[in-house]
Every structure is written in C-alpha cells, then in structure tokens.
Amino acid sequence: QQQVKQSPQSLIVQKGGISIINCAYENTAFDYFPWYQQFPGKGPALLIAIRPDVSEKKEGRFTISFNKSAKQFSLHIMDSQPGDSATYFCAPARTGGFKTIFGAGTRLFVKA
Amino acid sequence: GAVVSQHPSWVICKSGTSVKIECRSLDFQATTMFWYRQFPKQSLMLMATSNEGSKATYEQGVEKDKFLINHASLTLSTLTVTSAHPEDSSFYICSAIRRDRLYNEQFFGPGTRLTVL
16 A cells, blocks of 8 residues: 555646646545645655645645545646756655655656 | 755766665754665656664665665665666656654755766
C-alpha cells in the first residue's frame, strides 16, 4: 500500500497556460500531501501541501486539490512562467516520522 | 527558518576510498533525518531513515555496511560511503523533519554530488 503514481511524466506548457500534475496513492494512512519542486542540481523544496481535512488550498499561482475518496491529489500552476520549469514530485506521507515515498516526478517545461 | 545544509556540495574520490557527507539542520532540531540518492532524471530513492541516538533503518537493497549512517545529535547526521566504486556515483540528498512540527514536512539539503573515479 505504498505505491504512488504520478502523471504525466513530462509536460510542456506555453507561458501563461495552466500546468496540471496528478498524484494517486494507495495508502489510506497518509495524512499529509505535499508537492516538492526541484531545480537541476538542487535539493527539492516544498512548494505547497494539503492536509486531508480540506479539499483545496491555494497559494498564489499554485493550487493543490485533494480528493480523499479517489485517493488522488493534484497540483495546478496557473499562469505558468518559464521560471516554473522544474521537476515536481508528489510525496504523500504519514505523520510521525514515517518514510515518504516519492512519485516518479514530472518534468515541466514552460515555453516562453 | 528551517535550513538544512550539506557538506561537501560535491566530491570526487578514487575507487576504494571512503567519503563522508554531513547533513545539518541549522536552525531547528530534527526528529528524523532521511537520506536519499538520486540518479539523473530519476526520482529520489530513500536509502535510510535516521533517528537521533538510534540505529538507522535501511531500505531493502541498501547495504548498511557500505552506507554507514550516524545520527549523533538532533542537528547532525552523517552518511559515509565506504569503499566507494564508480556505481556509487550519484546525487545524495538529506532531509530533516522538524521536532516541533506535527506534519511530515521535509526540509531538504542542497545535495552532494559524488563522483567516484
């Protein structure tokens, strides 16, 4: 019950467009649903995260949507910019220091 | 706050030598630290989970005698790659969970690029 499926593997979006990345999980014990952003040669950094008591969270151009019944959550990047070009990982986790399983990653390229 | 540092940021070593990588939480105490390795264009693969004062828990397939992890304090964990070989060349990343936070937000270090000749 630790499988995490992330899609798409890669994504090309025009500047100003909307980027959507999805993550499906199996473990119903997960209670923390983050998205991490990683630039080449750097460590990942938390972009946005949601807890299971809400269905949507917005921070600036980034929105995370959570569907508990479907065991899915997604990242929406509005008005995508070239600076958003990076690899995005979902990494659902269980509170208490339990290990995190990362999705395979989505390489986003925003065309200027 | 919540800064994690790694040292060195890159290292080149000869085959058969050992390399130590340090991971420090600079402005918080870490309940748990994780060590990952990442190959080019791939995801992060968890190697081990490290808790202060106890033995690390290694993932299946990770040789504990080759990748020695020591979590000496609430702010420092080290990964030693012993008898390194070219196939150990990779990007090693640590992360830490804050002791004072309820949820598992991980704060990542900048990574260490290891090249074994």
